[in-house]
Amino acid sequence: LISEQNAAFVPLERFLLNPRAAHYFLLFLMQQRQHFELYFWLHVEYVLKKYATTDKALFWTLTFDLIKKAEADSAAIQASTKAGLKQAMKTQSLEDALSMFAVAQQEICLVLNASWYERFVKSPLYSLALSDRGAKTLLDSDSEDDDEDDGPSLRDSFSEYDSIADIPTGERPLLVHHVESEDSDSDLDDGKPMKLNLESIIRSTTLPEGLQVHYRPNYPIQPMVLREDECPVIDAIVLFKTIFTESGPRLELSYVRKDQAPRESPSAETQRKISELAKRIQPYFVPHGRFVSSQKDPDALFPFVVIQNGELGTLYGMCYTSYIEFTEGEFIAQGMGVVSPYPLVDGLRAIVSHHVLNAVDPLSPDVVRPLYNVPAPSPTSAPLNTSSSSKQKVPSRRNSGTLLDLPPPPRIDFSLSILFANLSTAVVLEVVANALLEHSIILLSSSMTALTVSAEAIRCLLNPFSWCHIYIPLLPKALLSYLHCPTPILVGIHQSCATRDDLPIPSPSTCAVIVDLDRGTIEYLGSRKLQWPTMGLQDDATTPIALVQSFESAKAKLDELFHPSCINLDDLAPPSRISPLPSSFPEATVRSIFHRLISDLLYDHSAACLVVGDAEESVIIFDELKFTCQRPPHEGPFIECLIRTQC
Template structure:
């Protein structure tokens, strides 16, 4: 049984998906650098104070892949910081003077770079390796974003309401600048209180930045014009094109950065329950279905009818109506007695529309002329689908019409009458909001996840979802599959699951389990066998919800110890209050109250955990980074805006306990989508 444990080492860092040959190359080059500069007695040893822990560097090189790629990040930063401190002294030497006089060079004024937005972008990119990038980023935010907005705001000819709107937008931008660049600076505490005063203060800040750059500008400039950043600037197209975006992405990688393009990270989120219309339009489709026997071919085919204007349901919808059926021509159950009716939740797609639904299935004896003498029972029933995740409401509506449906089954052909359809599709009463505004209301209870998994295994699966593993949920109950998967998808908020998601995978679609990309599938236990599970191997995290076990597969890295302990403690306190409070002085006098599932508290605990993993600054457990301070926008007015992230700086300044997890986490699509959509300072 694979159980997540909180203790970790740097060797648990995950690897990028790359070929064995590339991993081997990284190991080879890493070892050469180590021997030449870091090993005791090295020919060009950089100094013992430049290296924090040689064993960690060696282990990362041995692991290869992304671990090797980042093995020297901290050493590199230490060396650069040392050189920055010692360089002014070197400039006073005769060697430096002779070196500068021996070369005839023309110098482009600093203003010529800073006041050309495209040129400044490439210069800024180059400065990442020289630790001046943050100052230039601030300069550009002031020059090209805030000052542009201020000029519009200062136009007294504009209508009052328009100026107020611009002033509000400028204040929001000032708040972002203050939190990102001046955290802890008391002089900037009230920056956004006056837009006009802020303009003067930020202009002075720009002058300070220019003075700082001027000190080393000559050296920086001549390195810049010999760099890949300058070469790309010269060739950069002054029009929008896919090729330029690809070239920019390659250049960013050269400087240890990763591009995140907004149009490549759009994910359609489920519609919010607070937007459910107060009319019958909350229903997407009501469907009746029945298996029909064809004596000529001796087969059973499912037929279905939609009772509303949405006749665009995919034919694949029938697979979700009878998910146990592997053969579309044999939609029938062989049994000694009439099978019991079942009702279950499901989720399906029709085109690009996500549908949340419930299916009520009954069985009746087949009246056809069969040749083998077996007892056949054909399925029939009703399904309801909505674009809103109203799982409980849909199930309740099917329960209301259950008796009416059983009476309708007496006819030779199963159809719903208008009264049944009207009962199902009547408007939904107001959705009750949660007591915490930051939590969206959900249309189902989350308790099934906690009923089926113990806390340790639950955290293992939660980690697998965050790291976008291939995950297979297994249960004998379809509703358990649907609601457990939906709960997992909810608990990673504010992140979203961006990959294939089929919580109740029909028997006809079992080949989807061979999908090479991340997925979250649920499969009814009877559809699986040992051979199929064996084919999946350890690359798929298989979770048996009936036995509360992770039956095979592993997660690449565990949750950081502080996060694991905090979540584990909170969940035990929420789910087992009589255990955790048993040693209280008056514990034996506590009345055992009826158990109410603490949904809000649990959701807040997971939300807090996800935000700690992303990095939102200091928290109760100690100091930490804020992801927003490593997030930058590339806006050259020619291409679409691109977000890029300083992964090396983010990891280097992260607490040691967070680094192994974050090394894998920053490579996920969910993280990419998050940093594209949020700057970390102005959005709720």
């Protein structure tokens, strides 16, 4: 067993040539927040040198980012070397760039040898690196003469500290445990190159507070996109009708098969899938639970979304409900529901609405069955062009950074107009801010369509972030227990389904907001809340989290778009009180404003990100302190909450 007392000394230059061992040294430096120099060395050696021959475009992209970071964060690289790197970048000379990178690596090694490597050799992480099977070649001699030339294999003393116990507590690495790769034995035996396996190295220690580790997902990410072809989009059609049982009224479901006369009976697996589908979507057909009514309620057509784990994944549905007379003075609910694996709202509404209005018997299985072959209409929105918004002038207080190049928002199949028709621009922005901070959001309305479309609009405006917690835009009465879920929720409740007693009671460290779409108001539950720093009565008692300047800029743009006659009313020559309003809802402009808002919130975040690893495997180390220190002090609380979310 190798310990700090009997660990053999390995020169720095040789130690760094083993990528797995070198990353133990990097973790040690991260604990001291002195890691950039070694990060630069490793990034050049194990990432840039490979891409220099395999992907030159990516090489220059990564080189630009690394040179920019080094300009601000590296004290070891000399000014002349930095200038040489900039010149190589300007001329796109690969040979000059690699030559200057080699010089920078030498300068970094000189600094590390003179200071931090001595401390690392006395640390438990150094012993752990030598014990690591992936780094075992560190102790292998290059030749038979190495043992004679190198002298004793054990190092008796070190420059500053005699033992690990003498290292100040603040500098001593916190050793947790070492996790060996399960396939390390096979990799070594087969002669294959050892995988870096960064996760096992990172788990060997504890990083200081403020350094976040973000692993790449080990599953394929398949974003939901609209169909661009003429293929059918409806995956299942279910008819339902109220029946009476001993336990009371309930819905009886009938699955409509795609083939009128199937050649063979469905298999047990098919029956299981149909049963699972029915169980998932049944609560959404009559979400308020009113199976029987004393009067004939008007026909209703409303969307719903079911997001759960499992093979069925996310389902978008459209439900048509009608009440028919069962006995005198008693009406029962019946109708149909269609579901699709594609994010369709207006498309499904158009299909079902056209069917109900034109069919003689719209709830007959034979009449409904042709809907399986109907393609979706064109999406509501066209692809959003953000090139114009990305060229807008950046605020002067951030003239040293870079604006994040976010991907354009995807196409959607619904309009944002319903959300903005029910809420003011300030309330919409405040709701989006709460969603960004992963506060629970409960929408309330008398319209089931308004609930689903508004929830979808909120999710849309978060792009490229995504809401990764419980999401039920139309919460059925039977599922009201979800309101008390300990994790954040984004749900919509019909006003007839719940009372104030059903609402959750958040803890002091959490927040929940009630958004009344009918009244256009927002109400906070609990003591934690967001606050506009320049609007409304300031509440100093509960020390609310102030919205950052980016939200004020977005509000000004939205007000100029929707309420031009109410701007600058105190000016000597105010604008005309009769200002033209958009003839149609400006979907693209609104989405561009929110796209710019998110981009501004993440402004220059790349300066606080380090992609650690090699060309095959990497993790992202995000420095919270470095990111927040770029912001004005009054924006700190909001930004700190934002970067600790799971969006």
